[in-house]
Amino acid sequence: MDKSKEEANVFYENALNESKKQMEIIDAKIDEELARVKETINGLQEQKKAIRKIYDGASLVLGVANEFEDEVAQQDS
Numbered sequence: 001m002d003k004s005k006e007e008a009n010v011f012y013e014n015a016l017n018e019s020k021k022q023m024e025i026i027d028a029k030i031d032e033e034l035a036r037v038k039e040t041i042n043g044l045q046e047q048k049k050a051i052r053k054i055y056d057g058a059s060l061v062l063g064v065a066n067e068f069e070d071e072v073a074q075q076d077s
Helices: 003-062 071-077
Strands: none
Touching: none
């Protein structure tokens, strides 16, 4: 094999290996970010449930229509 062909092969092997490493790093960052977002969403959903109980109780005590009753029925289906 001539020298320029060998150099080209080395160059592309290095490029291949380096790009693979970079993709693995990016994949790990994506996984970390997804985990963080899922945790945030779970926390917000728990807050919403707690606030919803307060709203449901207040509407019952006041004897007013609960705007979110249909939402509960749809979520339970």
